[in-house]
Amino acid sequence: MTRFHQLLAALFVAVCVAGSFGSVLLAQELKDPVLQPGKFPPPNSGTYLAGELVLIDPVNRRGGLRVYGDNSQPLHYFAMLPYGAIWFHGAPAELRDLPIGTHVHGYFYQPPVGEEATVPPLPKDQAQFQLKHNHAVSLEDDFSFYQRRGQSWKVVSIDATKGKLNVTPHFAAEVTPTGPKFKDGINSSYTFDINEITKVWIGSKLVELTNIAPEQVVQVNLGWAQGWRDQEFTVTEIWLDDESRKFATEHQRRKHVKYQKQHWVPGWIDAVEDNDFGGGTVTLTLFGGLDPSLYAELKATRDKGFGVAVAEKTLRTWFHRSDKKIGQVIDWKETENPPPGSSGIQIRMKFTELLDGYRPGKCVRVKSDSWTFVTMPPEERMKSVEEQKRSAVFSLP
Numbered sequence: 001m002t003r004f005h006q007l008l009a010a011l012f013v014a015v016c017v018a019g020s021f022g023s024v025l026l027a028q029e030l031k032d033p034v035l036q037p038g039k040f041p042p043p044n045s046g047t048y049l050a051g052e053l054v055l056i057d058p059v060n061r062r063g064g065l066r067v068y069g070d071n072s073q074p075l076h077y078f079a080m081l082p083y084g085a086i087w088f089h090g091a092p093a094e095l096r097d098l099p100i101g102t103h104v105h106g107y108f109y110q111p112p113v114g115e116e117a118t119v120p121p122l123p124k125d126q127a128q129f130q131l132k133h134n135h136a137v138s139l140e141d142d143f144s145f146y147q148r149r150g151q152s153w154k155v156v157s158i159d160a161t162k163g164k165l166n167v168t169p170h171f172a173a174e175v176t177p178t179g180p181k182f183k184d185g186i187n188s189s190y191t192f193d194i195n196e197i198t199k200v201w202i203g204s205k206l207v208e209l210t211n212i213a214p215e216q217v218v219q220v221n222l223g224w225a226q227g228w229r230d231q232e233f234t235v236t237e238i239w240l241d242d243e244s245r246k247f248a249t250e251h252q253r254r255k256h257v258k259y260q261k262q263h264w265v266p267g268w269i270d271a272v273e274d275n276d277f278g279g280g281t282v283t284l285t286l287f288g289g290l291d292p293s294l295y296a297e298l299k300a301t302r303d304k305g306f307g308v309a310v311a312e313k314t315l316r317t318w319f320h321r322s323d324k325k326i327g328q329v330i331d332w333k334e335t336e337n338p339p340p341g342s343s344g345i346q347i348r349m350k351f352t353e354l355l356d357g358y359r360p361g362k363c364v365r366v367k368s369d370s371w372t373f374v375t376m377p378p379e380e381r382m383k384s385v386e387e388q389k390r391s392a393v394f395s396l397p
Contacts, residue, residue: 032045032047032109032110032133033045033109034110034113035081035109035110035111035112035113035135036112036113037112037113037114037115037361038268038270038360038361040083040338040339040340040341040342041109041137041339041340041341042339042340043337043339043340044180045107045109045340046107046108046109046133046137046138046340047107047108047109047133048105048106048107048108048184049065049067049076049105049106049107049108049131049133050067050068050103050104050105050106050184050185051065051066051067051068051076051103051104052065052066052101052102052103052104052223052224052228053065053098053100053101053102053103053104054066054075054100054101055075055077055100055397056095056096056098056100057095057394057395058094058095058096059314059316059379059380059391060079060314060316060391060394061079061080061084061094061095061314061315062077062078062079062080062095062119062314062394063077063078063095064076064077064078064397065078065104065106066224066228067131068228068229068231073129074122074126074129076131076134077119077134077394077396078106078108078119078134078135078136079118079119079134079135079136079394080095080135080136080139081109081112081135081136081137081341082266082268082287082313082314082315082363083137083266083268083287083288083289083340083341083342084135084136084137084138084139084289084341085137085138085139085287085288085289085290085341086098086138086139086140086289087138087139087140087141087144087145087148087289088102088140088141088143088144088252089141089143089144089248089249089251089252090143090144090147090148090245090248090249090252091144091249091250091252091253091256091291092252092253092256092289092290092291093252093255093256094256094259095139097252097255097256098139098141101223101224101236102141102221102223102236103141103142103221103222103223103224103233104139104140104141105138105139105140105141105142105145105184105185106136106137106138106139106140107136107137107138107340108131108133108134108135108136108137109133109135109136109137110132110133110134110135111134111135112135115135115313117392117393118135118392118393118394119134119135119394120393120394120396122396137340137341138289138340141221142219142220142221142222143219143220143221143237143239143245143248145185146185146219147219147245149175149181149182150171150172150174150175151169151170151171151172151175151177151187152169152170152171152217152218152219153167153168153169153170153217153218153219153220154167154168154169154170154215154216154217154218155167155212155213155214155215155216155217155218156168156189156214157214158194158209158212158213158214160194160209160210163193163194163195164191164192164193164194165191165192165193165194165212165235165238166189166190166191167189167190167191167192167218167220168188168189168190169186169187169188169189170217192220192222192225192232192233192234192235193225193226193232193233193234193235194209194212194234194235194238195234196209198234198235198236198237198238199236199237199238200212200237200238200240201237201238201239201240201244201247201248202240202241202243202244203241203243203244203247204243204244204247207240211240212238212240216240216241218238218239218240219238219239219245220235220237220238220239221235221236221237221238222234222235222236223235223236253291256290256291257291257293257294260290260291260294261294261368261371261372262371262374262376263315263317263320263365263376263380264307264309264317264320264365264366264367264371265286265287265290265294265295265298265365265366265367266286266287266311266315266363266364266365266366267284267285267286267287267343267363267364267365267366268284268285268287268361268362268363268364269282269283269284269358269359269360269361269362269364270283270284270285270346270360271283271360272354272358272359272360274354278352278353278354279350279351279352279353279354280350280351280354280358281330281348281349281350281351282308282327282348282349282351282354282358283346283347283348283349284308284346284347284349284364284366285342285343285345285346285347286298286342286343286345286346286347286366287341287342287343288338288340288341288342288343288344289341289343290343295343295345297368297370297371298366298368299332301368301369301370302329302332302347303329304369305326305327305328305329305349305369306326306327306329306347306349306366306367306368306369307320307324307325307326307366307367307369308324308325308326308327308349308351308355308358308364308365308366308367309323309324309364309365309367310323310324310355310356310357310358310362310363310364311362311363311364311365312363312382312388312391312392313363313392314391315363315365316380316381316382316391317365317376317381317382318381318382318383319381320365320376320381321373321374321375321376323355324355324367325351325352325353325354325355326351327349327350327351328349328350328351329347329348329349330348330349330350331346331347331348332345332346332347332348333345333346333347333348334346347366
């Protein structure tokens with residue numbers, strides 16, 4: 001081999017190695033991207049974590065999880081991203097809707113650039129247990145998590161005396177239980193603890209454990225069990241028929257819709273075009289993860305304009321009943337397959353006056369003309385700059 005061919009071969013190997021290394025880096029970046037303010041994360045990214053919800057700050061959308069492992073380890077404290085979606089009983093929810101003790105699944109990221117102080121570090125003697133992924137794009141109970149991927153459970157046997165429920169995964173006919181989305185959670189036969197305080201649902205009624213029988217296809221919510229560190233769980237709720245599951249979902253859906261109409265639909269500002277003599281044009285994107293009826297009502301009433309209130313990254317507003325401006329909708333655009341956190345709905349609006357908080361990357365809440373004005377309780381609103389500063393950082397217990 002000539003010197004020229006040796007150099008050419010070496011160059012070829014270097015390119016291949018660099019390409020492989022680049023692919024590894026790209027894969028890692030997709031899984032664990034650096035979040036930028038005003039930008040949604042890429043699809044199929046984020047780190048999966050699951051655990052028991054043991055602490056919440058419902059006003060600021062933050063909480064603490066007891067993740068799998070030694071029960072003596074500290075909680076994993078987290079903050080919901082502004083566009084982070086929460087699900088309960090198969091419907092959109094707020095953090096306040098999830099009972100303490102609920103086992104949840106979530107996808108988490110490291111803090112967005114500039115928000116590293118939102119969740120303070122643990123004390124030095126606990127620093128080795130700190131999980132760096134503490135901003136959630138999604139959080140959902142077992143009911144929602146497994147139902148979303150077409151999975152339920154078939155009862156194999158129940159021993160009420162010993163408090164054991166044996167189940168095996170059951171998938172919808174159109175579901176093939178393979179691929180990346182099935183790597184998380186439980187996808188094999190399992191034995192759960194069950195006891196006399198487990199809620200058992202048939203239709204819209206609570207019944208007894210004796211109503212559970214082999215071959216039933218059920219959905220469950222889980223909670224803490226004595227063998228938590230070994231991934232043992234207690235069934236806190238079990239739904240024995242399709243009617244009971246639909247009943248639970250519809251009740252939560254109505255609760256969610258009522259909440260959003262009172263607090264308004266969240267989103268953030270993409271761009272602002274100032275007029276020379278006051279007012280301007282604002283382009284905003286609505287966040288995803290809400291009931292479709294809310295977007296439909298906004299779209300149906302867009303000719304009457306929307307109220308837009310300034311919000312914090314916690315989605316708290318100030319006095320949004322009066323601290324808002326009404327804008328005229330000049331463009332409504334919908335995009336298919338939006339990134340995580342986005343509804344794919346982008347709205348361009350014209351205002352005669354602009355609030356100071358109408359700035360790119362800042363959060364807002366948007367009101368349909370058909371929704372009734374409601375004054376929120378004072379603790380849910382921002383009332384001072386000092387309170388705004390305090391709420392920017394999670395106060396750990």
